[in-house]
Amino acid sequence: MSNQRVYLKGNEAVAYGALEAGLNAYFAYPITPSSEIPETLAKEFGNKKYPEYKFFLQAASELEAINMVLGAASGGARAMTATSSPGFSLKQEGLSYAAGMELPCLIVDICRAGPGLGNLGPEQSDYFQSTKGGGHGNYRLIVLAPASVQEMALFPRIGFDLSFKYRNPALILGDSFIGQLKEDVEFPDFKPPAHEVASWAATGAKGRAPHILNSLELDLQKHYKHIGNIFEKYKRIEENEVLREEYLTEDAETIIVAFGIGARVAKGVVNNQRRKGVKVGLFRPITLWPFPKKQLRKLASEGKRFLDVELNTGQMLEDVKLAVGDGVTVDFLGRWGGLVPTEAEIERKLQKLEVVAA
């Protein structure tokens, strides 16, 4: 598939992207609107083009699937599972353990509307659950938010790489729209980096002391230290791994902050307004955690105002406000329930805020 253009759904692209990133094992549980991911990976299982792809299994539950991921990851494998919001809630147990055990793995959440069963339309309402830990205990996931099918195809490379580099679970947070959207994509040649696992993986204690992969530490002082060390690691991630896109922000007076499909719509608004001479820009966090707070704060210090646009009732909004600090105007436009904000809606909001003339 390398170096040729293919026409794929986002869900298919993230599946092929994982294969190109050297996926070893996939553990599946079907849920709409993410099921093309396991379907694609079931179809490609055994394809000699992907010699590193050793195992596919459909589990009996979301919990079983994420715990199978933990088992495979414990053996040093590049392991992955995908789900959608109600299933993502069930993954939290496993993710908490994986973070505590410092296991690398890749999860995809194709976010749909919630709470509960909600509906199958796109939402970004798993933002809190994704970026604030989600399960019990002190931890973070590395969260990548693709805004195109092309990024769905490439982000598994980044996800696996960061996940192994820092021994922490990584998440690709998409939404129903990005998952179902069909676009041309390319897979540039890529050789998955060899990740060092021999020093920690459970591979049999031959000629070495046993490896114990564990989140349990009954000694309070030792546990304090262990979690402290994990958060030192998180500081390094925040320092070095922030990804964001800035589009015409330099001279912009108003900056729309949005991620994923919301940023895609907002970019259209920026283009429309620029043609009319209105100085609007787009700031798109690509890593939702680590959140690009320094970059946002810098823009705020230059006197810009912000409009946060999300497919939820205002979740990233809290991080935007924290990043820019007091005294900076941050307005909000949200669409939820499975609805995507339209360019016209965002433009009406800009009129209301008197950023653009009515």
Place this chain on the structure above:
Amino acid sequence: MSRTVLKVKQGKLQSLTDNPTHYCAGCEHGTLTRLIASAMDELDIRERTVMIDSVGCSVLAYNYLNCDHIVAAHGRAPAVATGLKRVRPELMIFTVQGDGDAASIGLLELIYAAQRGTPITVFLVNNAIYGMTGGQMAPTTLTGQVTTTTPYGRDALLTGTELDASRILSGIEGAAYVKRASLVLTEIEGERGSVYTIRNLLDAKRSVENAFRVQALGGFAFVELLSTCSVNWKLPVLEAKRYVRDHMIKKFPLGLYRDKIGVEKK
């Protein structure tokens, strides 16, 4: 009358560490730890064995068994074992789970690991109670048995009767080996005092070894091991052992429930 000598390797077992165990007096978890270590030594598998420690009294086994360990969430050990086995098929992988872990919160994980014929070994310690959490009702708690959450005795009309994991698994095609044994010494009372027979323990030892052999032959192996929990049963150690002989074994009959490969005949 024939005499049976329990063959336990002399000297220090490679598969056991020097750490003292945390188990309560009279508990059979230590016995099982020893039997597993002995089997790992005898089959020479220590260096390629990974134990999945589960939540409950077996969770600290990583301090006692000298092999790689992964500590799973409550009930999820067979799923973790499945994931590891499929990417590292050369490994011998086993779990030690309690009845609360394997027969309650983790019943799905147990059944599906068996149903797929996953080549792993599951040891279920059935002591009819949640031990680590302080003696609450387990799915295996006997009808009428007093626990902290059945202070007036287990009411079968409300909570059902004892769940029999071995019988459930015996009906699953994918399970190659299903065996119920007992880790508890059996008292034989005589006019001039009591003697204790280790017959059940010998059978438990063979079952533990067979469960690894079945995995090596590519099958799913399950051994349920009856045990006491004198602390949470609130019985003196010897009375707890009598409780197994007089009550528990009647509800949970020992024996071979399934042996597709015929490992017990080999």
